Amino acid sequence: xxxxxxxxxxxxxxxxxxxxxxxxxxxxxxxxxxxxxxxxxxxxxxxxxxxxxxxxxxxxxxxxxxxxxxxxxxxxxxxxxxxxxxxxxxxxxxxxxxxxxxxxxxxxxxxxxxxxxxxxxxxxxxxxxxxxxxxxxxxxxxxxxxxxxxxxxxxxxxxxxxxxxxxxxxxxxxxxxxxxxxxxxxxxxxxxxxxxxxxxxxxxxxxxxxxxxxxxxxxxxxxxxxxxxxxxxxxxxxxxxxxxxxxxxxxxxxxxxxxxxxxxxxxxxxxxxxxxxxxxxxxxxxxxxxxxxxxxxxxxxxxxxxxxxxxxxxxxxxxxxxxxxxxxxxxxxxxxxxxxxxxxxxxxxxxxxxxxxxxxxxxxxxxxxxxxxxxxxxxxxxxxxxxxxxxxxxxxxxxxxxxxxxxxxxxxxxxxxxxxxxxxxxxxxxxxxxxxxxxxxxxxxxxxx
Amino acid sequence: xxxxxxxxxxxxxxxxxxxxxxxxxxxxxxxxxxxxxxxxxxxxxxxxxxxxxxxxxxxxxxxxxxxxxxxxxxxxxxxxxxxxxxxxxxxxxxxxxxxxxxxxxxxxxxxxxxxxxxxxxxxxxxxxxxxxxxxxxxxxxxxxxxxxxxxxxxxxxxxxxxxxxxxxxxxxxxxxxxxxxxxxxxxxxxxxxxxxxxxxxxxxxxxxxxxxxxxxxxxxxxxxxxxxxxxxxxxxxxxxxxxxxxxxxxxxxxxxxx
Numbered sequence: 048x049x050x051x052x053x054x055x056x057x058x059x060x061x062x063x064x065x066x067x068x069x070x071x072x073x074x075x076x077x078x079x080x081x082x083x084x085x086x087x088x089x090x091x092x093x094x095x096x097x098x099x100x101x102x103x104x105x106x107x108x109x110x111x112x113x114x115x116x117x118x119x120x121x122x123x124x125x126x127x128x129x130x131x132x133x134x135x136x137x138x139x140x141x142x143x144x145x146x147x148x149x150x151x152x153x154x155x156x157x158x159x160x161x162x163x164x165x166x167x168x169x170x171x172x173x174x175x176x177x178x179x180x181x182x183x184x185x186x187x188x189x190x191x192x193x194x195x196x197x198x199x200x201x202x203x204x205x206x207x208x209x210x211x212x213x214x215x216x217x218x219x220x221x222x223x224x225x226x227x228x229x230x231x232x233x234x235x236x237x238x239x240x241x242x243x244x245x246x247x248x249x250x251x252x253x254x255x256x257x258x259x260x261x262x263x264x265x266x267x268x269x270x271x272x273x274x275x276x277x278x279x280x281x282x283x284x285x286x287x288x289x290x291x292x293x294x295x296x297x298x299x300x301x302x303x304x305x306x307x308x309x310x311x312x313x314x315x316x317x318x319x320x321x322x323x324x325x326x327x328x329x330x331x332x333x334x335x336x337x338x339x340x341x342x343x344x345x346x347x348x349x350x351x352x353x354x355x356x357x358x359x360x361x362x363x364x365x366x367x368x369x370x371x372x373x374x375x376x377x378x379x380x381x382x383x384x385x386x387x388x389x390x391x392x393x394x395x396x397x398x399x400x401x402x403x404x405x406x407x408x409x410x411x412x413x414x415x416x417x418x419x420x421x422x423x424x425x426x427x428x429x430x431x432x433x434x435x436x437x438x439x440x441x442x443x444x445x446x447x448x449x450x451x452x453x454x455x456x457x458x459x460x461x462x463x464x465x466x467x468x469x470x471x472x473x474x475x476x477x478x479x480x481x482x483x484x485x486x487x488x489x490x491x492x493x494x495x496x
Numbered sequence: 497x498x499x500x501x502x503x504x505x506x507x508x509x510x511x512x513x514x515x516x517x518x519x520x521x522x523x524x525x526x527x528x529x530x531x532x533x534x535x536x537x538x539x540x541x542x543x544x545x546x547x548x549x550x551x552x553x554x555x556x557x558x559x560x561x562x563x564x565x566x567x568x569x570x571x572x573x574x575x576x577x578x579x580x581x582x583x584x585x586x587x588x589x590x591x592x593x594x595x596x597x598x599x600x601x602x603x604x605x606x607x608x609x610x611x612x613x614x615x616x617x618x619x620x621x622x623x624x625x626x627x628x629x630x631x632x633x634x635x636x637x638x639x640x641x642x643x644x645x646x647x648x649x650x651x652x653x654x655x656x657x658x659x660x661x662x663x664x665x666x667x668x669x670x671x672x673x674x675x676x677x678x679x680x681x682x683x684x685x686x687x688x689x690x691x692x693x694x695x696x697x698x699x700x701x702x703x704x705x706x707x708x709x710x711x712x713x714x715x716x717x718x719x720x721x722x723x724x725x726x727x728x729x730x731x732x733x734x735x736x737x738x739x740x741x742x743x744x745x746x747x748x749x750x751x752x753x754x
Contacts, residue, residue: 129716131732134725138732138747167608266636298635301690312662319665420753426544426567430658430669432638442747443641443656448567452751454726456641458658463639466693495716 051367091119096480107491109484110257113477121472121480123465128495136455140189140421141167142382144452146239148442150494151457153236153261154199157192157228158435159457159493160241161185165242165322166431166444170424173375180371181245182323187258187361188232188240189323190354191224194265196436197347197487198224201272204344204485208285213275223261230254233386244375244421248385255362262355266478269351272324277345286341290483293338300470301463304438305346306487316434347488350436380422383414421450437461437488461489464471535647541602541613542673543648564580566647572602581610587632591625592618601673611669616681619672623687625657625678626668634659634668637684639694642702644727652676653704657684657691674704683709701726 070080084092094110106127112120132151136144148163149156198217205213225235230249232240240247276282292302293311307314313334317325333349335342374381384399403411426448432441438460445454464487471483476485546564550558576582585603589596599618604611616623626634638658646652651673659668672681683706685692695706696715703724706712714721723730734746744750 077666126714126716126718131725135747138752149633150497172607208591223563299689301636301638303636319662320667426644427570428611428656428669429607429609430667432658432660432667439636439638439660441638441658443658445544445643447547449545449547453544453639454643458641462693462697467689491662 057193062153062344076478078219082132094477103199106198107465107484107494109480111472111477111480116476116478118472118475118477121469123468125462125465125494128491130496132496133455133457136452138451140312140450141424141452142421144455145242146237147251148455148457149237149239150492151496152435152437152459152461152490154490155192155435155437155440155493156237157188157194157241158433158440160239161189161323162431162433162435162440162442163444163455164241164243165433166429166442167424169429169431169443170446171243171380172425173244173377173380176375176377177245178372178375179324180249180365180368181373181375183361183364183368184246184250184373185241185323186325186328187358187365188228188238188246190361191228193354194351195221195224197351198272200436200485200488201276201344201347203275204482207481207485208282210275213272216268216271216275220265220272222364223265223268227254227258227261230257242374242382244377244380244382245373247382249373250365255365257278258358262358265353266352269348269355270419271367273348277348283341285478285482286339286344286486287337288339288341289475289479290340291338292467292471296467296470299352299468302438302467303460303463304488305343305350306438306464308332308334309342309346310338316439320432322431322433328356328360330354340482343486343488347405347436378413379417383410383417423448423450432458435460437490437493438464457494459489459493461487461491461494465491465494541571541604542645542651542654543567544569544645546647551753559732570604570606573605577603577605577610579608580664581605584610584632584666584668585612587629588612588622588625591629592621595621602707609667609669611671613671616672619670620682620684620687622670623657623684626670627687631664632661633663634661634666636660637688637691638664640684640691640728642696642704645700646728648673650675653679653683653702655698655704660676676703679703680705680707682707683712685709702726703727 052054070083089334092113094111094113095253096111103315106247108127108206110122110124111118132147136147139147144163145160148159151159165174168177198221202214202217202221205211205217222436228238229235231254232238232247234240292306292310297307297310303314311334313332315332316322317330318332330353333346333353335346374385384396387396387398403414424446426446428443428445430441430443432439434440439458440460441458443454443456444452448454468483468487471487472480475483530708545568547563547567548561549563552559577585589600592599595618599615599622601613601615604613612622623637626632636659638660641656641658643654643656644652645654653674653676655672655674657670657672659670660666661668679702681704683691683695685695685706686708692710693715695709696712698704699709699712700714700716701707701724713719717725730750732746734748736743736745738744
């Protein structure tokens with residue numbers, strides 16, 4: 048293929064020694080292996096962790112070279128969850144693409160939808176035409192998802208360290224955010240709710256009251272989580288001063304989000320490059336200078352409280368903007384109908400169907416063209432970045448003037464964060480690897496796409 | 497590989513007899529590319545696609561089967577570029593000195609974003625200046641995104657680097673174009689270590705070889721995979737699905753709008 052020769056193995060070979068003994072662990076037999084290694088006089092062991100390890104947040108393979116309990120080398124191998132979403136998006140209309148990109152990082156699905164739609168809107172030149180109510184709904188959805196994503200990071204992290212209660216508490220709180228999201232979008236996750244030009248539908252009756260009803264419970268669970276963890280001596284021993292990443296390393300490796308803020312840089316896209324009207328909300332960006340695993344958990348907790356503040360402001364605005372449009376006025380871009388919930392629980396808009404099937408042939412043609420063909424997007428390319436719970440999420444979109452993307456590339460923050468795994472783990476204990484992975488917070492669905 | 501690309505959709509028999517007869521696409525490419533300026537009258541630089549007819553796949557019954565349309569990227573911009581763009585270009589030109597003319601291919605301002613097309617031999621120098629100069633200070637390179645333009649002869653593979661400056665809160669796009677036959681460009685991992693995996697991904701998906709990368713191995717696809725899946729001539733794959741007696745072809749072989 049090329050005159051150069053590359054390392055044949057994705058992560059490079061640790062040893063060229065053909066005679067090195069190999070052990071396979073099946074669980075519960077670690078002492079036997081250690082015994083055998085001791086008999087053979089082996090000091091240095093290469094352990095393959097994953098890909099199907101419960102603490103790897105998907106399917107991540109970590110190759111650890113250990114001496115006793117100390118990790119001397121750690122390498123991450125990814126690609127097990129690659130599903131070709133970006134390639135698939137090139138064969139679907141711009142609107143259909145939303146349902147694909149939402150499935151990348153399935154824990155923060157709203158953020159992929161938002162960044163993708165913001166990119167399309169920039170290509171179309173309609174960024175300023177998005178109705179205010181749609182922007183508020185986008186912010187509301189993003190902040191609910193941010194809480195959910197952080198709770199997954201904190202909860203599964205606790206579970207991996209042996210504290211099941213942390214996980215159950217976090218997931219109960221996350222379920223409350225899902226209740227709201229489900230009420231408004233119809234789905235718990237992978238919603239395809241954010242659409243080019245706005246959002247797919249307006250809130251149902253009583254949605255704002257429902258948010259106001261549920262959020263105190265989320266706050267209470269967050270308090271509970273803080274009480275459970277932050278002053279717990281075992282928790283502090285496991286996390287304080289562990290998996291350090293200083294500012295210069297973080298910058299060099301393109302690490303963003305809470306990882307970067309834990310190293311002392313108060314960098315948040317919502318403040319520096321506001322989108323969806325974030326500049327009009329009152330919230331803080333928590334920052335720490337401890338650069339360790341503990342500070343990252345604390346930052347995520349604090350960010351959840353800040354998100355609750357933003358959600359409160361969203362509720363007030365939604366009340367004030369009752370009845371305003373949630374989709375761009377341009378009928379050549381806007382999705383032709385909003386869904387309404389029928390008595391059978393299925394979404395459909397009877398009024399719209401009556402209109403296109405019985406009254407207006409032009410409306411039917413318009414609907415048919417827009418839904419099957421989609422809308423053309425002028426040729427060009429844009430880059431859009433937003434602050435996802437995990438860090439800077441970027442999208443590079445290229446249009447050939449057609450109704451489908453020529454190229455859609457997503458820059459998932461976890462992809463960069465995983466490169467820092469070696470720095471976080473090397474020189475630490477084997478048990479710290481799990482802490483490092485848990486507090487890095489990545490999801491392999493987003494990393495591999 | 498590339499000689500096949502422009503003919504991936506073989507010309508179909510037009511249902512309308514008077515439809516213009518398709519000429520050799522290789523020739524018409526050149527004509528179309530130079531004949532049509534972009535909407536703002538700028539000289540075109542990247543031929544994104546040559547669209548033929550209204551539909552892909554079999555059976556373009558629209559009567560537009562003979563229609564050939566070249567789609568261009570927005571062309572090179574003239575000074576002043578606006579906002580802070582002139583300043584950044586000035587500083588880069590000053591730092592590059594005599595190299596500047598050879599280093600910059602085009603400078604494009606479109607949709608409020610600055611794109612600098614850099615000649616590949618000068619990429620590393622440009623990137624070093626972007627990172628190190630105090631008035632530029634692009635701390636983050638947010639990866640590299642490959643794009644395949646099979647109809648843009650001699651410049652089929654593009655590598656796009658989104659650069660972000662935290663100090664000045666600016667965003668610049670650096671773009672490098674190479675040919676499929678010679679898909680080499682320097683690795684910038686020595687300047688931006690964060691691009692290590694991104695370059696591996698772009699090698700994996702597009703076959704761009706980043707010279708000087710410490711370990712340019714596949715990252716998403718299996719090690720023994722053949723081909724580069726994100727190229728346009730690489731099929732999407734998929735199997736026809738049967739539903740209630742009818743068969744629906746896979747998405748890339750399905751008849752669809754262009």
